[in-house]
Amino acid sequence: MAEVILKNIKKVYPHQEPKKKKKGEPEKKTNLQITEEGVLAVDNFNLHIQDKEFIVLVGPSGCGKSTTLRMVAGLEEISGGELYIGGQLMNDVAPKDRDISMVFQNYALYPHMTVRENIAFPLKLRKMDKAEIDQRVEQAAEILDITEYLDRKPKALSGGQRQRVAIGRAIVREPKVLLMDEPLSNLDAKLRNQMRAELIKLRQRINTTFIYVTHDQTEAMTLGDRIVIMKDGVIQQIGTPQEVFNHPANLFVAGFIGMPQMNFYDAELVLEDGQYAVVLDGAKVTLPEEKQAKLKANGAAASPITLGVRPEHLILSGDESSMIHGTVDVSEMMGSAVHLHVSACGSDTIMIVPTTELESTSAFTIGSPIAFTFNGAMAHLFDRNTKKNLEWLEK
Structure with missing residues (x-):
């Protein structure tokens, strides 16, 4: 089971340099709450994600959606609350031991490696058998329709093809949870539409839980089983795309x-x-x-x-x-x-x-x-x- 539960999750970024406010100095305005501990980037985040569910976190820039995703990934320390993946408390578990994969906005491919080597890289780190690695790479390439590009290097690929390679590298590990941080934002409108359709097909073919971050409401509405709308670090509404469209909770x-x-x-x-x-x-x-x-x-x-x-x-x-x-x-x-x-x-x-x-x-x-x-x-x-x-x- 790849059930993910976030209970009262909170993220505070400490003040870098405590400064005394000078007399008569105007207050600096921010939408995020400032506490004695620091800037409250995510507050009281509660979400129960079912096994194999596709959840989309959506909201304007700076609303805390990527910070939440990075806390699930283990790339950000959790300031408060509890994170469970597959029934196991993950707050202090290293990212490599969480059985998750992450696809980044900028692809993060190794330019000196071929597509095959890029996809196989996480499996080689696990010291997996070569025959098993080859089988998994071929399978991932077939699912993503990039078999013909396996011997090319990233510089010879289009943006959409590079993003498929990044997704292939993530799914080849067969993770419990697949995290995606605005993976389509660098693509043009036509490619975004095409890749959205590919992602919908992909989730039917692999048995994993998806947590997807975007600021694009079209992506949220078309991809998510449920969408989580955030503003200033706080959840505004959780529901199916149709629910939040027909019955918005607030202005x-x-x-x-x-x-x-x-x-x-x-x-x-x-x-x-x-x-x-x-x-x-x-x-x-x-x-x-x-x-x-x-x-x-x-x-x-x-x-x-x-x-x-x-x-x-x-x-x-x-x-x-x-x-x-x-x-x-x-x-x-x-x-x-x-x-x-x-x-x-x-x-x-x-x-x-x-x-x-x-x-x-x-x-x-x-x-x-x-x-x-x-x-x-x-x-x-x-x-x-x-x-x-x-x-x-x-x-």
């Missing part, structure tokens, strides 16, 4: 997941005759029964809220009482849909309108007026102060 998750980004508005949640409705710029949309029930169960009160609506959930038709009026700033033809940038409600709104719904793709010119509304079933309501989703408050 940060809602804005981070989804492309183009969700639209946000200052709105009002009103309660009239026992029914919740959202009022935005004079337009009023009554929420459907499912949302009514969740809001009532959570005891949501009428109050100012942040309304979130994804671009694809804004619609051009509706009752006059629910219509919001704006002006088209930019119209982008994307083939199957038109992306409209609209000035409305005091902010920039992005709409995605399928071309099948338009009589003419040139219907919206710059400066033309537009009226739209939103699907109440697809609206997301966030507390203006706590930033939490009013429907999904923790009990």
Whole structure:
């Protein structure tokens, strides 16, 4: 079993040089918490990863995702909490004894070795039998479709081919856990798409647990069985890609997941005759029964809220009482849909309108007026102060 459990994991980077703050000196701003011990890079990280599960840690730069991965690998000391791999406490176990492999962002291949030698290197360190080494190298090369490159050196390979070699070197050891730290970030868009598909195929062919780090939400959504969204060293939400897309726990998750980004508005949640409705710029949309029930169960009160609506959930038709009026700033033809940038409600709104719904793709010119509304079933309501989703408050 390659089950991985992280319990209350914490990482503190000690202050390098304790400095006394001079009188009148302004405070240095940082999103990470500063304690007496140092900078708190990861705090109260709890995650139970099942055997053979593909977990993706995602978040903006500096959120602590790579630090967490490096603690699992043993490349960073754990400041607090417990790490278990396969039921064994690993806090003080050397990296080489954790039965893990890691794929780095920059490939980290030996330039003077051939592809075959690079892949075989970790097995030679284990003093494995040559016949067994050759068999494993050939098998890994076949899985990754790099058999024809085995006698080339890294400089003769493309970026995508080098990354396959790096993955081959990692899987040839048949590790319990395979760690990947932004392995596709150095590739161009086309190669990234291709390698994502290859990784999905790979996880079906090898029996290991994957922990994958990325800042790219597309990678997270397409690769992960579950994704862990982080911000400032703290987990914001854990769930399947569909769960975090449909039911973001807070404003940060809602804005981070989804492309183009969700639209946000200052709105009002009103309660009239026992029914919740959202009022935005004079337009009023009554929420459907499912949302009514969740809001009532959570005891949501009428109050100012942040309304979130994804671009694809804004619609051009509706009752006059629910219509919001704006002006088209930019119209982008994307083939199957038109992306409209609209000035409305005091902010920039992005709409995605399928071309099948338009009589003419040139219907919206710059400066033309537009009226739209939103699907109440697809609206997301966030507390203006706590930033939490009013429907999904923790009990």
